[in-house]
Amino acid sequence: MSVVVEGKNIIRDYHIPGSLLRPAKTVRAVKGISFSVERGKTLAIVGESGSGKSTLARIIALIDQSSGGELKIEGKPIDIAKQKPSRDMRSKVQMVFQNPYGSLNPRQKIGDVLMEPLLLNTDIPAAERRRRAEEMLVKVGLPAEHFNRYPHMFSGGQRQRIAIARALMLNPTLLVLDEPVSALDLSVQAQVLNLLRDLQEEFNLAYVFISHDLSVVRYIADDVLVMNKGEAVEQGTREELFAAPKHPYTRELFAATPITDVEAIRERVARRKAMRAAAV
Amino acid sequence: MAILTIRNLTVRFATSTGSFTAVDGIDVRVDKGEVLAIVGESGSGKSVSMLAAMGLLPDTATVTADEMTFDGKDLLRMSPKERRKIIGREITMIFQEPIASLNPSFTTGYQIEEVLRYNAGLSKKAARARALELFRQVGIPDPEEKLKAYPHQMSGGQCQRVMIAMAIATGPRLLIADEPTTALDVTIQKQILDLLMELQEKSGMALILITHDMGVVAETADRVQVQYKGKKMEEADVLSLFEAPKHPYTRALLSALPENATGDRLPTVASFLEGEVNR
Structure with missing residues (x-):
């Protein structure tokens, strides 16, 4: 088993500049998190807003710098604060964002969207770029004829497929997915989750999957990291975590997640009936 | 007994490419003291049908219905003045984006007092006292201070509590909560x-x-109405709906829930409706 990405004690501070009446302060958004993801595996990072999960995602995706700790991609330490990552390194890690309406340029045809990573990072000739882009469109479940269409001609689910296709153009080993299905309808969400599973198998991809939705995490993750206020409060395999959550915050998350279990509904309906009868 | 009855509601929008039917012959009935969940994906017309009942749709919308009555009063044929006595007082509504629903330029206290003075007819002083009482009732911490706060100084959850306080301020008989x-x-x-x-x-x-x-439906509703593309697919009490969904679309929605996954792949709605979705 080869480890694709490894983080040791990752820290991120944000500096809030002071003003006349307010002293400057430092907010530690990520407070020393360690993790590792192997090829073909999915690490889900779960947390609520303000937990630092997206900050961590952007550090792993080499978009933002960390303030401390060590990040290794395929065994090589990398710190974008000190050194610009090589094209090769950039190609290995790609990101998919939450909002497929915001992450595609409305003026760019989707064929160009898909070819751009190749244009910027490789010396592949134009005809080959086009061939690969068309091939990738088909892989994510869109017809190659859609090559010349603009993003507004696609639904949210189709756009997310395009964003995933773009992320895969450079044959990455790691995809960082920041809430990739949160903006999608349930039926479309199922399709995109299925697609992500298929692609993971085909390309032996490692996923870092950011989500607030425990039912999605349970479906897709191998390992889970629960974040709260910048700290990893619990880490473990999916089976361990879902069978016996240890940390109080994890338990709170579980308790707050609505469930569609028929027995639970039956109990609730009976409670409501009893209460009404008592009120009359 | 029904408090709101809507029969055969149709809402069309005039667009540059012709007319678009957002709601297509929908019936809605909610009884006194009942919790009705209207569930559907985007484009199902679930919000539009309720905005039509509230009279909050823009001029480009054409609303027709065989019947639209609130507590026996005909909402379709009453004058706008009469309707305003019901809307915002007896029927109130809260929305998805709590921070955007509040006016950023005024304090939350000012905004709830406005409701109390105009819709509940309270004096300025009485409105202030009642506002504090309502803030306590909806569980806003530190209510005296929060009355003086602007929406951007509060979290999303707190803003939604303010919206709920405003919505229950007039003692409504029907509250419509849109996501x-x-x-x-x-x-x-x-x-x-x-x-x-x-x-x-x-x-x-x-x-x-x-x-x-x-999940929200399962934890709140008495009765559920499932909508898809402006049409009602199924209506049932909450237990029957989850126990034995009748319509293929409802079954598809339930099996698309990741927690109901059996095996490696999630069944998709499309596989039930043979390509009807996401064309």
Whole structure:
């Protein structure tokens, strides 16, 4: 088993500049998190807003710098604060964002969207770029004829497929997915989750999957990291975590997640009936 | 007994490419003291049908219905003046984006007092006292201070509590909540849903909960109406719907829930409706 990405004690501070009446302060958004993801595996990072999960995602995706700790991609330490990552390194890690309406340029045809990573990072000739882009469109479940269409001609689910296709153009080993299905309808969400599973198998991809939705995490993750206020409060395999959550915050998350279990509904309906009868 | 009855509601929007039917012959009935969930995905017309009942749609919308009555009063044929006595007083509504629903330029206290003075007819002083009482009732911490706060100084969950306080200020008999927890974290969602249910149980008002989330439906509704592309697919009490969904679309929605996954792949709605979805 080869480890694709490894983080040791990752820290991120944000500096809030002071003003006349307010002293400057430092907010530690990520407070020393360690993790590792192997090829073909999915690490889900779960947390609520303000937990630092997206900050961590952007550090792993080499978009933002960390303030401390060590990040290794395929065994090589990398710190974008000190050194610009090589094209090769950039190609290995790609990101998919939450909002497929915001992450595609409305003026760019989707064929160009898909070819751009190749244009910027490789010396592949134009005809080959086009061939690969068309091939990738088909892989994510869109017809190659859609090559010349603009993003507004696609639904949210189709756009997310395009964003995933773009992320895969450079044959990455790691995809960082920041809430990739949160903006999608349930039926479309199922399709995109299925697609992500298929692609993971085909390309032996490692996923870092950011989500607030425990039912999605349970479906897709191998390992889970629960974040709260910048700290990893619990880490473990999916089976361990879902069978016996240890940390109080994890338990709170579980308790707050609505469930569609028929027995639970039956109990609730009976409670409501009893209460009404008592009120009359 | 029904408090709101809508029969054969159709809403069309005039667009540059012709008319678009957002709601296509929908019936809605909610009884006194009942919690009705209207569930559907985007484009199902779930919000539009309720905005039509509230009279909040823009001029480009054409609303027709065989019947639209609130507590026996005909909403279709009453004058706008009469309608305003009902809307915002007896029927109130809260929306998905709590921070955007509030006016950023005024304090939350000013905004709730406005409701109390114009819709509940209270004096300035009485409105202030009642506002504080309502803030306490909906569980806003430090209510005296929060009355003086602007929306941007409060969290999303707190803003939704303010919206709920405003919505129950007039003692409505029907509260329509349009995706009230969709923009909120799951632990906050639970608090807000618990609050809505508690208020509903105490006051006996009817509640229409518009949502896309089957989990929210399971934890709140008495009765459920499933909509798809402007049409009603199925209507059932909550237990029957989850226990034995009748319509293929409902079955598809339930099996698309990741927690119901059997094996490696999630069944998709498309596989049930043979390519009807996401064309």
